[in-house]
Amino acid sequence: MQENQLIQAARRGDVHAFNELVLCYQDTAFTVAYRILGHPDSAADATQEAFIAAFQKLHQFRGEHFKSWLMRIVTNACYDELRRQRRRPITSLDDLQETQPADGSSLHSHQENPEQHAQRVELQAAIQHCLDALPDDQRVVAVLSDVEEYAYHEIAAITGWPVGTVKSRLSRARGRLRDCLRAVRELLPAEYRLKDE
Amino acid sequence: MSELHSPLSERDLELLSAYLDGELAGPDKGALEARLAREESLRVALHDLRANRQLLRSLPLLRAPRSFALDPAVYGRRVAWWRRALAFENAFQLAGALGAAASLVLVVVGLLLVGTGQDREAALLAPPASPMLEIALQPTSETPATETPAASPSPQALRTATYPSPAATPVGTATPPASLPPAIEFEAAAEYAAPDMDEGAAMLGMEAPAGAAAPPSAPEADAFMPGIMAAAPESAAGEAAEESQLRDGAQEPLPSPAQQKLEVEPTPTGGPTQTSEATDNALPASATEAESLSAASQAEERAAPSGDDQTGTALTLVGLAALLASVVLYLTGRRRARRL
Numbered sequence: 025m026q027e028n029q030l031i032q033a034a035r036r037g038d039v040h041a042f043n044e045l046v047l048c049y050q051d052t053a054f055t056v057a058y059r060i061l062g063h064p065d066s067a068a069d070a071t072q073e074a075f076i077a078a079f080q081k082l083h084q085f086r087g088e089h090f091k092s093w094l095m096r097i098v099t100n101a102c103y104d105e106l107r108r109q110r111r112r113p114i115t116s117l118d119d120l121q122e123t124q125p126a127d128g129s130s131l132h133s134h135q136e137n138p139e140q141h142a143q144r145v146e147l148q149a150a151i152q153h154c155l156d157a158l159p160d161d162q163r164v165v166a167v168l169s170d171v172e173e174y175a176y177h178e179i180a181a182i183t184g185w186p187v188g189t190v191k192s193r194l195s196r197a198r199g200r201l202r203d204c205l206r207a208v209r210e211l212l213p214a215e216y217r218l219k220d221e
Numbered sequence: 222m223s224e225l226h227s228p229l230s231e232r233d234l235e236l237l238s239a240y241l242d243g244e245l246a247g248p249d250k251g252a253l254e255a256r257l258a259r260e261e262s263l264r265v266a267l268h269d270l271r272a273n274r275q276l277l278r279s280l281p282l283l284r285a286p287r288s289f290a291l292d293p294a295v296y297g298r299r300v301a302w303w304r305r306a307l308a309f310e311n312a313f314q315l316a317g318a319l320g321a322a323a324s325l326v327l328v329v330v331g332l333l334l335v336g337t338g339q340d341r342e343a344a345l346l347a348p349p350a351s352p353m354l355e356i357a358l359q360p361t362s363e364t365p366a367t368e369t370p371a372a373s374p375s376p377q378a379l380r381t382a383t384y385p386s387p388a389a390t391p392v393g394t395a396t397p398p399a400s401l402p403p404a405i406e407f408e409a410a411a412e413y414a415a416p417d418m419d420e421g422a423a424m425l426g427m428e429a430p431a432g433a434a435a436p437p438s439a440p441e442a443d444a445f446m447p448g449i450m451a452a453a454p455e456s457a458a459g460e461a462a463e464e465s466q467l468r469d470g471a472q473e474p475l476p477s478p479a480q481q482k483l484e485v486e487p488t489p490t491g492g493p494t495q496t497s498e499a500t501d502n503a504l505p506a507s508a509t510e511a512e513s514l515s516a517a518s519q520a521e522e523r524a525a526p527s528g529d530d531q532t533g534t535a536l537t538l539v540g541l542a543a544l545l546a547s548v549v550l551y552l553t554g555r556r557r558a559r560r561l
Contacts, residue, residue: 039297043290050290055283068286075289079296151276169242170277176244195238199229202269205276 027090035082042079049091050075052172053098059167060102062156066109074101088181095172096182099164106160147208154204162197169194229266237267241274313554320547327540334533 027048033041053074057067074097085093136144155163168174168182169190176194180187229237236253239245245253257263291297 037297039291039293042296043293046290047288050285050288051282053289054285058283059280064286068289071285072289075291076296079291147276148280151280155277166277170274171280173278176242191239191244192235194242195235196231198238198270198273199231199234201273201277202266205273206269 059171066105070101070105074098150208154201162193165193166197241270317547317551324540324544327536331533331536334529338529
């Protein structure tokens with residue numbers, strides 16, 4: 025069934041049709057939530073909240089790109105989660121044990137040895153650490169632009185910010201990331217080494 | 222090395238970032254490319270930004286730790302019809318349709334009110350059309366004085382006008398045949414009093430329309446519509462009649478209805494038979510009363526239809542405006558629904 029047909033069916037209350045859409049987009053939604061929130065449990069909570077909200081607000085969907093509309097809801101759910109965390113900061117046992125993040129490492133593990141795998145996991149953790157160090161607005165725009173590869177006008181539509189604001193926040197985020205990633209240069213593969221090294 | 226690590230200005234960083242994403246155009250792009258050709262620090266910074274972006278883009282798509290599908294048992298029930306109806310675009314259409322219906326009702330009610338008011342005015346202005354009334358109002362050949370009630374009574378005759386009590390029946394008035402129903406009798410009396418209405422209205426300072434017929438004169442109203450007279454004892458009719466009474470200064474006792482019945486005997490042809498003297502003396506007197514009381518009645522009658530007219534016109538205009546707004550609302554909702 026086409027995406028538009030699934031959307032129409034879901035608008036009529038067909039939860040099975042909506043679940044088809046959930047299966048299509050849940051990995052993307054979770055990835056965005058994880059990159060913004062930096063914690064798998066919070067990301068899972070935000071993703072679930074986003075899908076529930078999407079189902080309840082589906083009548084407000086105006087026919088633009090469904091993925092962008094869904095990402096807007098995910099982003100808002102992440103903001104809600106961030107506000108909740110600031111009000112009541114929680115530290116789980118997983119954090120204390122520094123468990124492996126939900127980084128999807130198994131997707132790339134076919135042709136790499138354990139050392140390469142460990143190095144890649146460490147690099148991803150370092151990047152996520154640099155992302156986490158960004159202010160919320162800069163992190164959101166960096167994730168949407170450099171991780172999810174949305175164009176400026178799409179980011180503006182998702183976040184509700186003007187394109188100029190998106191542009192300036194992205195440039196500041198990139199400047200901070202540049203400084204942060206320089207500190208972990210030894211983890212970077214040769215092709216990603218900065219030129220001055 | 223230190224030159225290469227020199228911090229970029231915020232403006233340069235924004236230019237490089239936009240250039241990296243292909244969002245820089247025009248003179249800014251040309252100027253930046255010229256600087257990039259000259260300044261190595263800018264080239265290094267651009268390389269760093271590009272490498273970092275590549276790093277971020279190399280981050281894998283994460284697998285969701287669990288399914289986020291909604292439970293049909295919790296979310297599977299159909300959306301209530303009213304929630305779907307109140308959806309954004311549907312609410313516009315629903316509101317537009319309801320508004321249009323309500324507006325149409327307003328317009329219809331307004332037009333009905335206007336029509337009612339016009340009918341009342343037409344009833345006041347139009348002569349009686351019923352042939353029965355013509356018969357009832359036809360004076361007998363033996364009463365030439367009553368044939369021309371429109372003729373202005375002489376001042377002497379006017380002085381004989383009295384203000385009758387509600388129960389009194391004036392002598393010499395053209396009493397309709399007893400066989401006529403009360404409503405017809407009332408209209409017949411109105412026709413009789415019509416020619417004198419203008420004078421009565423003038424007495425009250427009212428503007429009398431040309432050819433306007435009058436409601437029943439006072440004696441007839443007293444005789445046939447005691448309820449109406451009793452309902453407005455303090456009306457302008459009473460004041461006009463009192464003025465007339467003060468002017469004339471004399472009162473004559475009026476015979477009771479029983480006496481009048483004795484004097485007026487219906488003939489087989491339908492017209493009342495009266496003596497000429499009685500008609501000569503009594504008709505002008507009753508006409509004077511008629512003109513005063515009919516003016517008051519006319520004022521009352523005119524007041525009501527004009528109010529209805531105004532209300533009806535206002536309702537119609539408001540209804541038309543609301544109808545237009547509702548149609549616009551409906552079309553807006555329909556366009557939004559189609560965009561989906």
